[in-house]
Amino acid sequence: MKKKxxxxxxxxxxxxxxxxVGYTFYTNFFANESGIVQAGDQAPNFILTDLEGNEVELExxxxxGVFLNFWATYCEPCKDEMPAMDKKYxxxxxxGVEILAVNVSEPKLxxxxxADRYNLSFPVLLDKSNDVTNHYGVGPIPVTFLIDKDGKVxxxxxxxxxxxxxDSYMKQIQP
Amino acid sequence: xxxxxxTCECGHINPYxxxxxxxxxxxxxxxxxxxxxxxxxxxxxxRRSQTYKTTIIDKIWNFFSSVKVGIWIIVLLLVASAIxxxxxxxxxxxxxxxxxxxxxxxxxxxxxLYYDLGFHNLYGSWWYMLLIAxxxxxxxxASLDRFVPLYRSLKKQRVIRHESFMKRQKxxxxxxxxxxxxxxxxxxxxxxxKRYHVKExxxxxFAEKNRFSRWGPYVNHIGxxxxxxxxxxxxxxxxxxxxxxxxxxxxxxxIKGTEEAYYLQSDGFILETYDNNDEKFKNAIxxxxxxxxxxxxxxxxxLYKQVGERIAGTEPKLEKVKEHPIQVNKPLKFDGYAVYQxxxxxxxxxxxxxxxxxxxxxxxxxxxxxxxYNPDKSYDLESGYRVEVMDYFPDFExxxxxxxxxxxxxxxxxxxxxxxxxPTHPDGEVAFVAIKQNLEPLGENDYKMSFQNVDTxxxxxxxxxxxxxxxxxxxxxxxxxxxxxxGMYWNHRRIWxxxxxxxxxxxxxxxxxxxxxxxxxxxxxSQTGLQMPMxxxxxxx
Numbered sequence: 001m002k003k004k005x006x007x008x009x010x011x012x013x014x015x016x017x018x019x020x021v022g023y024t025f026y027t028n029f030f031a032n033e034s035g036i037v038q039a040g041d042q043a044p045n046f047i048l049t050d051l052e053g054n055e056v057e058l059e060x061x062x063x064x065g066v067f068l069n070f071w072a073t074y075c076e077p078c079k080d081e082m083p084a085m086d087k088k089y090x091x092x093x094x095x096g097v098e099i100l101a102v103n104v105s106e107p108k109l110x111x112x113x114x115a116d117r118y119n120l121s122f123p124v125l126l127d128k129s130n131d132v133t134n135h136y137g138v139g140p141i142p143v144t145f146l147i148d149k150d151g152k153v154x155x156x157x158x159x160x161x162x163x164x165x166x167d168s169y170m171k172q173i174q175p
Numbered sequence: 176x177x178x179x180x181x182t183c184e185c186g187h188i189n190p191y192x193x194x195x196x197x198x199x200x201x202x203x204x205x206x207x208x209x210x211x212x213x214x215x216x217x218x219x220x221x222r223r224s225q226t227y228k229t230t231i232i233d234k235i236w237n238f239f240s241s242v243k244v245g246i247w248i249i250v251l252l253l254v255a256s257a258i259x260x261x262x263x264x265x266x267x268x269x270x271x272x273x274x275x276x277x278x279x280x281x282x283x284x285x286x287x288l289y290y291d292l293g294f295h296n297l298y299g300s301w302w303y304m305l306l307i308a309x310x311x312x313x314x315x316x317a318s319l320d321r322f323v324p325l326y327r328s329l330k331k332q333r334v335i336r337h338e339s340f341m342k343r344q345k346x347x348x349x350x351x352x353x354x355x356x357x358x359x360x361x362x363x364x365x366x367x368x369k370r371y372h373v374k375e376x377x378x379x380x381f382a383e384k385n386r387f388s389r390w391g392p393y394v395n396h397i398g399x400x401x402x403x404x405x406x407x408x409x410x411x412x413x414x415x416x417x418x419x420x421x422x423x424x425x426x427x428x429x430i431k432g433t434e435e436a437y438y439l440q441s442d443g444f445i446l447e448t449y450d451n452n453d454e455k456f457k458n459a460i461x462x463x464x465x466x467x468x469x470x471x472x473x474x475x476x477x478l479y480k481q482v483g484e485r486i487a488g489t490e491p492k493l494e495k496v497k498e499h500p501i502q503v504n505k506p507l508k509f510d511g512y513a514v515y516q517x518x519x520x521x522x523x524x525x526x527x528x529x530x531x532x533x534x535x536x537x538x539x540x541x542x543x544x545x546x547x548y549n550p551d552k553s554y555d556l557e558s559g560y561r562v563e564v565m566d567y568f569p570d571f572e573x574x575x576x577x578x579x580x581x582x583x584x585x586x587x588x589x590x591x592x593x594x595x596x597x598p599t600h601p602d603g604e605v606a607f608v609a610i611k612q613n614l615e616p617l618g619e620n621d622y623k624m625s626f627q628n629v630d631t632x633x634x635x636x637x638x639x640x641x642x643x644x645x646x647x648x649x650x651x652x653x654x655x656x657x658x659x660x661x662g663m664y665w666n667h668r669r670i671w672x673x674x675x676x677x678x679x680x681x682x683x684x685x686x687x688x689x690x691x692x693x694x695x696x697x698x699x700x701s702q703t704g705l706q707m708p709m710x711x712x713x714x715x716x
Contacts (some may be wrong), residue, residue: 010236013315020407021308027410029301046487057486074570074581106569108586109550113566127488132431135487 022134036137039155043068043147048102048125051112056100056125059151060145065097065173066147067166070138072104073114077160078142082118084163089122092170096121096149104141105130187331189322195219196256199326200340212518212712213343215684216331220324239316242396248310255306262289275587311403318396318482329386334376336671336682344671344682344688346696348708352677360702362672365702371670380672391662398655416512416641420697423523424632426437427479427493432639435511438493444519444633472516474501474635478509501637511641518636524586526625531562531609532594535621539596542627547586561596562624563603571609579607668692670699681708 004101032074036046043066047057069085072077091097101124103111108126115124127133136145146155146169161169179191183200194204195213197220202213213219238244268277274295278286293300318688341347363380373383409415416432420439427440446612448467449456460468479493499507506513526546530539541556546571554562570582571590579590590609604620606613613623668685681700685692693710700707 007232008231011232014235014312017308018313020404021311024407024410025301025304026300027412028304042605044487066622072584074583084647104584107549107567109552109564109567110569110581111413112552120329129429134197143547161440167320 081105192221201337218328245313279341334381341682347505350706382670385665395658401651438479440477445473447474520634524629526630559598563594566592648682
């Protein structure tokens with residue numbers, strides 16, 4: 001009886017310590033960017049203005065797939081994927097996939113002239129104060145979130161994407 | 176009940192592994208007639224770790240119960256902590272330097288090795304934290320495994336101790352009684368005068384004092400464990416915040432780490448220096464060898480709280496909380512947070528002013544000021560003159576393909592492509608304007624942009640701090656010290672006095688400070704006519 005109690009006490013103490021240490025390790029090494037939006041999460045809503053001054057709200061895109069891209073003109077890999085994104089946008093727009101390209105807090109003029117030079121046809125949104133960028137936990141850019149028709153993040157990628165990859169991503173979120 | 180329990184001749188049943196009977200003190204292991212001194216550590220009680228070795232739980236438990244293992248953990252931690260101080264940790268290398276090359280550049284091959292082995296971030300590494308966790312577990316398990324049996328045997332000890340136990344104490348003496356010289360009550364009195372708690376049974380005495388001193392190490396360990404828990408709590412959400420915030424004059428920024436609830440606005444950054452001509456400070460300033468000595472670093476801050484729900488990207492509704500000049504060591508405090516002044520950048524470019532001049536006449540047709548953080552598309556100069564901003568590069572450079580591009584979004588080196596519209600050139604003339612550069616990429620122009628001046632702003636470097644773990648660290652530290660004092664400044668002393676026919680036996684034990692015990696025994700024996708006991712350890716030499 002005594003021996004059994006002792007085993008229980010030992011098991012409980014060890015379990016408490018292991019759980020506490022495990023939790024600490026988890027928060028420290030696996031989830032240290034708290035508030036970060038991950039695959040499987042509901043995409044937080046936001047309202048930003050595009051280059052024409054129209055307000056764009058993410059929730060209005062329910063029912064469509066959204067290819068949410070964070071970029072800036074000083075980011076070379078972001079520039080590299082732009083032409084392919086534009087090409088695929090034209091192809092998939094009919095099929096219900098939208099691109100929202102959020103510019104990370106650059107002056108409107110810089111973003112605008114860039115969009116003109118690259119002839120971008122998808123909406124470019126201005127995140128003046130980095131608000132949405134921080135809200136989504138975006139660090140180094142480019143970052144792309146694939147959001148399905150129900151507003152759920154299907155995938156998050158930090159890579160510069162090729163045309164082929166963009167194509168497969170768009171297929172993934174096509175409603 | 177285990178059948179391995181040991182029943183002593185006094186009738187007490189001791190747990191398996193017991194070396195000295197908990198009640199009467201009879202040695203249960205080894206030769207009863209041996210003259211060797213008893214090992215009194217933990218009262219010869221059965222440390223449980225050494226007895227049960229069946230399940231995996233017991234095996235883990237026994238591993239961490241070992242003092243040898245505990246010492247190894249401490250040694251490893253010491254060595255690792257020392258290694259972490261050889262080269263600076265990653266967080267202390269100059270900001271913006273690339274750690275992958277910094278260590279090699281600064282410290283050569285050893286630096287590279289240091290980086291490759293991950294020592295540049297040693298104290299946050301998984302293995303270092305694992306060692307700390309192992310230390311915590313070792314503290315809990317080893318303490319519990321020793322405290323419980325020790326407590327048990329000290330609680331159960333009886334007045335009359337086994338002869339063999341008495342004979343094998345360090346201090347042991349026999350007094351032959353002639354004509355009843357020694358009076359038991361007198362001895363009792365002498366002991367009580369020395370503040371011993373004395374118990375009597377059948378004409379035998381047992382005197383004890385300061386038993387609580389034995390709990391010192393365990394109290395100390397509780398303090399340490401609390402300290403470790405405090406350190407661990409830092410990783411729990413909402414307990415610890417340490418964020419850097421750069422704030423430009425006039426800007427309002429969300430305060431990081433406050434879960435979006437608070438915003439901070441800078442009404443200006445002030446750097447004051449001592450007057451170099453002031454008689455009072457003149458000499459000291461000259462001696463310092465510096466051109467100027469700082470007197471005050473200050474950010475005039477306004478704190479706002481966000482009210483209501485907000486969708487990301489929209490303007491927050493702000494409510495002013497308070498104004499506070501943040502100075503070094505005088506942080507802005509609110510809601511458990513503190514914002515400290517730690518750094519600054521002076522004269523960061525904010526806007527640039529130009530005039531548009533007729534090259535031939537040198538006459539100016541108008542002026543404009545371009546906000547470098549948000550330039551307008553077009554600036555009207557009246558009477559048919561206009562400047563259009565065709566492109567803007569805040570941190571200008573040419574990329575590998577020779578195209579103009581920007582390195583970052585900070586206007587460190589602003590450059591513009593401007594289109595100057597005039598009545599004579601309604602389509603405009605294109606000019607490339609950068610700091611100390613004025614190019615005409617599409618041919619000779621009739622007009623030019625002349626740089627007038629720049630407007631600058633100061634930027635405050637602030638740190639947002641919150642530490643909800645301090646109180647537990649303080650309590651842990653206090654308990655730690657109480658434990659140390661408890662164990663260090665008092666000694667647990669016991670004296671056994673036993674009648675044996677015509678003799679009086681006296682033996683004594685203390686957990687430390689044998690010299691103090693000896694002096695006490697000398698005093699007691701001289702008062703009562705007892706024989707001063709021998710130091711048996713000394714005798715053997």
